[in-house]
Amino acid sequence: MSELVTGEAVALELRPAKLPSRGLAVLLDLAAAVTVYVLVTLGLMAATASLDEAARTAVSIATFVLVLVGGPILVETLTHGRSLGKLACGLRVVRDDGGPIRFRHALVRGLLGVIEILMTFGVVACVASLVSARGRRLGDVFAGTLVVRERIPAAGQGAFVPPPPPWLAGRFSGLDLSAVPDGLWLAVRQYLTRMRQLDPQVGWSMAERLASDVAGRTGAPVPPGVPPAMYLAAVLQERQTREAQRTFGGGGSPAAPAPTGAGGPVLSPPAVPPAPVPPPVPPVGPASSSEAAGGGASAERPATGFAPPS
Numbered sequence: 289m290s291e292l293v294t295g296e297a298v299a300l301e302l303r304p305a306k307l308p309s310r311g312l313a314v315l316l317d318l319a320a321a322v323t324v325y326v327l328v329t330l331g332l333m334a335a336t337a338s339l340d341e342a343a344r345t346a347v348s349i350a351t352f353v354l355v356l357v358g359g360p361i362l363v364e365t366l367t368h369g370r371s372l373g374k375l376a377c378g379l380r381v382v383r384d385d386g387g388p389i390r391f392r393h394a395l396v397r398g399l400l401g402v403i404e405i406l407m408t409f410g411v412v413a414c415v416a417s418l419v420s421a422r423g424r425r426l427g428d429v430f431a432g433t434l435v436v437r438e439r440i441p442a443a444g445q446g447a448f449v450p451p452p453p454p455w456l457a458g459r460f461s462g463l464d465l466s467a468v469p470d471g472l473w474l475a476v477r478q479y480l481t482r483m484r485q486l487d488p489q490v491g492w493s494m495a496e497r498l499a500s501d502v503a504g505r506t507g508a509p510v511p512p513g514v515p516p517a518m519y520l521a522a523v524l525q526e527r528q529t530r531e532a533q534r535t536f537g538g539g540g541s542p543a544a545p546a547p548t549g550a551g552g553p554v555l556s557p558p559a560v561p562p563a564p565v566p567p568p569v570p571p572v573g574p575a576s577s578s579e580a581a582g583g584g585a586s587a588e589r590p591a592t593g594f595a596p597p598s
Contacts, residue, residue: 304422305435307414309377314405314413316373317360325355356406361398365391369433380438381428393431400427449480452522456514460526468505473527476502476520483517495520 305313328351336344363371368388369381381389381397404413404425413425422434451457476498483491499516502523503509510519 303437304424305377305379305437307417307423309379309437310417310423310435311410311414313371313373313377313379314410316376317371318405320372321356321359324359325351328355357398357402360401361391361394364389364394364397369394374435378438379435381433381435384432384434389431389433393433396431397427397433400425400430449477449524450483450521452518452525456518456522457525459511460523463506463508463523463526465506465523465527465530467507468502468527472498472501472505473524476524480517480521480524492516 329348332347332351333344336347339347360371364381367375374380381393383389383393401413404410404416404427413427416425416429417423420429424434428434479491479494479498483495486494495516499510499519502520506523510516
């Protein structure tokens with residue numbers, strides 16, 4: 289098994305399709321093509337009823353070639369390897385390097401498919417698929433293509449992006465990441481989530497290619513001595529940190545902590561000064577009769593229970 293991220297930012301896990309699923313896809317494609325061929329033939333028979341036998345034979349042959357041979361070629365070219373049957377079975381035709389097929393690939397597969405599938409009722413295609421290590425028929429071998437499975441159950445840890453090593457954390461905080469398109473970020477993320485499942489040589493070449501693309505967009509080369517996979521992980525973490533800062537860093541309450549990985553200190557609520565406490569008021573007791581008769585001066589003094597001598 290090998291995996292590749294194509295130029296369309298589509299993660300292709302190059303797991304060759306099994307013969308049963310390919311056979312079912314071919315049957316669905318043939319059923320659709322034969323249905324269209326019958327409908328077109330009935331329409332042409334009504335439209336060419338006034339022609340002679342030779343003209344009607346020529347029209348029938350042209351209809352057969354265009355519908356049953358040219359139709360699948362056109363569909364695979366326009367859908368980049370996803371015909372009706374392959375779409376229903378979760379399959380796709382890709383190049384050997386994982387990229388989308390073009391007209392020449394579909395043309396070779398379609399022409400050889402007439403011999404492998406139509407003329408021999410699929411016997412040659414089945415034998416070639418069983419003999420091939422990756423289940424390829426003769427059309428795939430000559431066209432340089434491969435039928436792979438697209439719908440693969442996600443593993444429990446498939447979406448985990450490994451963090452960069454600690455000595456790279458925050459090292460790329462000054463990079464300008466605004467010119468990196470979303471498709472390239474998607475390709476980097478998909479590579480990092482699946483790089484442990486890749487062949488080491490394929491994974492290294494993919495990492496070098498993606499790191500070169502990211503470095504070309506940012507205008508800063510990859511630092512010497514930094515492996516490309518670690519560089520991609522550190523740059524992706526820097527982008528996630530900036531997105532978290534834009535989302536949660538502004539407009540929040542003063543007591544809200546900075547988001548994880550932002551690198552800023554956690555804000556604490558401001559200290560509120562205590563309210564001033566009024567001084568205690570001494571208790572005032574009832575005044576004596578002499579103080580009441582003595583005037584206002586003695587009335588201002590607090591009662592102590594002791595009467596001065598007269």
